Amino acid sequence: MAKLLYRLGRAAAHRAWLVITAWLAILALSVGAFLTFGGTLSSQFEIPGTETQRLADQLSDELPSANEGVGTIVFSTEDGSEFTDAQKKEIGDALNQAGEVSGVSAVSNPFQAQDDLESQQQQIDDGAGQLDQLIQLRDSGQLEAAVASGAVPEGVTPESVDQQEAQLEVGQRSMDLMGDYGFVSPDGSTAISTVNFHAAQPEIEPEDQKGVMSAIDDADIDGVQVNYSTELAQSMEIFGAGEVVGLIVAAIVLFIMLRTFVGAALPVLTALVGVGVAATAALSLSGVVQMASVTPVLGLMLGLAVGIDYSLFVLNRHRQNLRSGVEIHESIGLATGTAGAAVVFAGTTVVIALVALGISGIPFLGLMGGVAAFSVLVAVLITITLTPALLSVVGLRILPKKHREQIRAGHVVEEVAHVKTPRAVRHPLLTVIAGSAVLILLAIPVLSMRLGLPDGSSEPADSTQYQAYQIVDETFGAGRNGPMTVVVEYPEELSEAEANDLQLKVGEEIAGLDDVKNVVPAPLEDGTNLALLQVVPESGPADPATETLVDEIRALSPDYQSSDDASVGVAGTTAANIDISQVLADALPLYLGVVIAISLLLLILVFRSIVVPVIASLGFLLSLAAGMGALVAVYQWGWLGGLFGVSDPGPILSFLPTLMVGILFGLAMDYQLFIATGMREAYVHGHPSRVAVVRGLVGARAVVTAAAIIMTSVFSGFIFSHLAMIRPMGFGLAVGVLLDAFVVRLTIMPALMTLLGDKAWWLPKWLDRILPNVDVEGDSLRKDSAPVESPDAKLEREARESVDTEVAAALAGKRSRSAR
Template sequence: MAKFLYSLGRGAARRAWAVIAAWAVILALSVGAYLSFGGTLTNQFEIPGTETQRLADQLSDELPEANEGVGTIVFSTEGGSEFTESQREAIGAALDDAGEVDGVASVTNPFQAQDELDSQEQQLSDGEEQLGQLIELRDSGQLEGAVAAGMVPEGVTAETVTEQEAQLEVGQRSMDLMGDYGFVSPDGNTAIATVNFTAAQPEIEPEEKEGVMNAIDDARISGVQVDYSTELAQTLGIFGAAEVIGLIVAATVLFIMLRTVIGAAVPVLTALVGVGVAATAALSLSGVVQMASVTPVLGLMLGLAVGIDYSLFVLNKHRQQLRRGVPLYESIGLATGTAGSAVVFAGCTVMIALVALAVSGIPFLALMGGVAAFSVLVAVLITITLTPALLGLVGLKLLPQTQRDQVTSGHFVEDAAHVKTPRSVRHPLLTVIGASTALILLAIPVASMRLGLPDGSSEPADTTQYQAFRIVDETFGAGRNGPMTVVVEHPEDLSQAEVSELQLNVGERIQELDDVKNVVPAPPEDGTNLAILQVVPESGPADEATETLVNDIRGLSTEFQSSDDASIGVAGQTAANIDISQVLADALPLYLGVVIAISLVLLVIVFRSLIVPLIASLGFLLSLLAGLGALVAVYQWGWLGGLFGVSDPGPILSFLPTLMVGILFGLAMDYQLFIATGMREAYVHGHPARVAVVRGLVGGRAVVTAAAIIMASVFAGFIFSHLTMIRPMGFGLAVGVLLDAFVVRMTIMPALMTLLGDKAWWLPKWLDKILPNVDVEGDSLNQHREPVESPADKDQRVAQETVDAEIASALGRGCAHSTTLR
């Protein structure tokens, strides 16, 4: 591996323009594929096999209008006064225009719909009064005489009165179920219009949504505020201003570390090329597969972060070698062969963790993992080809001017040996106890974590989606933002009257359940054995009470199966979100086990130790739980919510814990590789185990520190993204990376390695014989090289030997102190 990468890096540096041209062509082809084949992104998720998806497919086949995509428009008067007649007319005209937009099936005028409801209620009241007189005449036997005397219209008989009585009862029962359901608020200052599209929700084109909003906005209705639900107004773009800020912070960190603009530009440029290729290639698939908007954003986020970091690792190794006087092309080859080997194995670890998302059996999650893994693959390929090419072009300009002069004159000696022994390895036992306790305390909120998908309350407070959600919540009740579709499947031989009776019986039984506000029966349709009811809960779509209600309604199916041979199911986005969250929660333990098992095998091969991989994995679990704990505290509990733009705390994004497992495990192993390989290199070259720990930590902590800050900066830029689902993802990954890099990899792990000493590198002899030698440290590169030691190398070796003795002395005192504590 090391020899191959050495040749690849050296060759790329010597043929820099050919490599650059090749990547330019690849980027152009990828962009062309996106422009030719790219399709529409969505914020809807489906999981085949769930109850909700089965019902959605059935409704699509038998009652297509019940499976149409919808959007909500909320009108409210700016002064809080009742709508004027002119405002009502202007809103009606605007809604008529919206109904003419391509892709729109119908638009509900709230004022007409409310008038119809009020009229029906009045007709029922009048009919009840008139029918009461007829019933009294019928029961007293005077009906025929009243007809003959002209007191009652001709044709009225006892049978027709009985029929009218039954119809009135059905109407009254329906109105009782609906309760205060309406389209205009009681005080007359807020109205809800519903837009029905011809396509199902995930298939609605952005142009159709924009056309509806433009039709309403163009009306410019005086004195009326218009807000749109998330189904209409949510942005599906993949890059915004907040993400750019994160990239600027990363570039600033690079400049501070490298002290040259050119040096800082190389990792950023290679990362941008990588995400350009990966993102456009992934988006070119959106025309043939249903792709969530968060999918390419995840690839973009991860591609930027690892792209910068991986390039930095090779660049930093090359920079150190240049400062020791290694010739330019030789240094690039060596850096690619050594740091590049670590990059390849680190990238493989991340990709394995992401591709393993397929074991969840959830298609959209597997697609997310595949796109993100592809982004990492492109980042690795860029690092071992384009980065060496650019390094070959910039030459010594990678170094600050003073260092360039010293390298040119041959008098520069790197002063990296004179480093104070880190505190974490001087007091290892105290370090392990203190740092582990801190992470455990951070992890406490995980015990109360709830999973769900975002609704309008998760949007920033200044967006129209949030305003629409809040106005509906305050005026019509929280549940109106997330109504459910209850589907009653009955025998096909029932008459219309029997279907209506069954539908009302189900509705009345549902109304008896806790947390039910309104039940709205839909008129029975001919040619189908499905009856539909809309159920509006008291609680919001993401509330725990709503989840309980969905399960309670489904629980009624057994009751009606035995009495009426009918089954009851719950469809709609609210129920779908609950099903998706449950499936993801069930799949998480399996996925975690698979990822750790596969990656442990890789780490045993790389480090040739059983203990080091175990330390790496246990440390990851600590940082993962602490990161999830911080996520719950901010986004579910609302702690520091104002600082991170959390308007209304709610459940954690249902697939975020699963994604965090895959991404953070891969990134944690990156930092483990870049620090622990230095430790192993020192150990196999004859240094005492505890001295090797310090050498590896001191040699790798600067670049890992910069890499972690850069990666966290890129992730943190997404905390204020325009996409609701990506914000908690950016927060969780940023916190997780910082905790893992600084608390686990550079604190707990070296302390444990110091306590274990030689035992940390134990490996059974039989296993040592069968494991392949992957040579991550690049020892094979020196096998056929003449051992020439320059004066600078000699000075550094002597200085390092002196420091090794000081380290051993300091470690002896620290471990003696730890022994005393034990």
């Protein structure tokens, strides 16, 4: 592989402008495909096979109106007073305008709806008084005489009285179930309007959502504050200010490391081209594939991070070659064949881990993994083609001015500082204990992790979504933010009266459960044997009590199946989120096991060792647990919540642990590869195991440190994203990378390698014979080139070998003390 990449790097360097033009053309085609075929993104998730998805499909077929997408508009007076008649009229006019928006099927007027509720209750009360008299006349046998005398209207019969009595009973039972359910708060200062769209929730066009909000905002009602639920106001933009800040920090780190603006700009430029191609190509599929808004953002996040890092690895090796006196094009070829080979292998591990998300059987998660894997693949291709081309174009400007002058003068006199033996090697046992203790301590919160999907309370405190959620919570109760739909499927032979009775019977049993605030029966519709009930919990949609309530409602179904041949199910966003979280939690152990198996196989192939892959995998598990523990502490427990914009702590994003497994595994293997290959290279070339550890660690730690800081910076930029689902993702990945790079790869791993000595490189002979040589270190290139060592290169080598001298002296001193 090293030879092939060497030839590819040299070819790209010699035909630089052709390669650059080709990538620009690919970018243009990708952007064109997005503009032509791109569709809409969704904030909803679906998992085929769950009860909520089955019921959603059934409702879509039999009761399309019950499966319409919805949004909520919250009106409140600025001074907390009751709405005036003028304000009510202006709100009604604005809602009428919103109802004219294409894609909107209906917009409720909360004041009219509240009046209708009160009128309905009044009619029931009035009817009850009149019916009492009729019932007395019927029961006494005087009804016909009363009709004849004119005391009772004509047409009243005992049968009609029976019918009125039954209707009144149904109406009163329904009102009793609804309780204090309303559309205007008791103090008259807050009102809720529901917007219904023709399309299902995941298919609502952003233009329709914006059209509704524009119609309301344009009214500019004096003294009235308007806020919108997440379903209406959720932004689908995939790049914001926080992400830009992360890129700026990454560029600053690059400049500090490389000390040249050209060098700092080049990895950022290649990464931007890569994510431009990957993101627009992925978005071009959104017209034919239902794609969550988080899907392209994940690809963008990962593409930026690995794109910068991978380019940096090749660029750094090229700079080393140049300082050693290697000609530019030869240097580019060698850098691509050595560092590029490591990049290809590292990128392959990330791609495999992300594609393996498909084994979860969860379509949206598999799509997210596929898009992210494609972004990483493009980053790898950019690194081994566009990066060499750009390096050829910039020439020696990749180096600081002082170094360029030295090279042009024909000699390299770069000073190499004497390097002390790293602390991890000098005190390995203490390092392993301390590092492991830190990670285990950070991992403790993960034991209490709850999974869920974000709601309005997860949005920034200054956002309209958060304000809408809080106002509804305070005035109508937390459960009004996440009502659920109970679906009762009854036998087709039931009469309307019997179906009504069954519907109310189920509703009354549900109302008797803990945590139920209101039950709202929906009118029965002809042509279907489904009865619907809207259930409003006391608790919010992400509260554990709501999850318990969903389970209790579903537990009613077996009894109704045996007694009434009916079934009871729960649909709606709240129940769907609970189902999705459970399916993801069940799939996580399998996926984690697959990832660990992949890591062991790949690392055995690269390092030709059994122990090194085991160390790498155990280190990954430690950093993963610690990263998820920190995630729980901040986003679920609320520790340091103000610092990270966590307004209301809640459950962890349900698919985030699975994504963290795949992504952190790939990135952890990147750093493991770049550090441990240097150790193996030194070991197979005859250096003692302790010296090999030092050489590998010292040789890679600068670039790995910079790469980890860059990747952490990019991920950290997403912590303050405008998308609620992206913020914890950015935090979890940033912390995970930071811990894995600095605590595991640069500290615990070399300490363990030092303690194990030669045993770290043990491999059964039979396995050694059958394993192919992947040549990640690029040994074949060194053998083929066999360069003559220049005086300057000799000086640099001797300076670097001072590390060996120190280690040897330390070992000699240890032996001498032991002998005494």
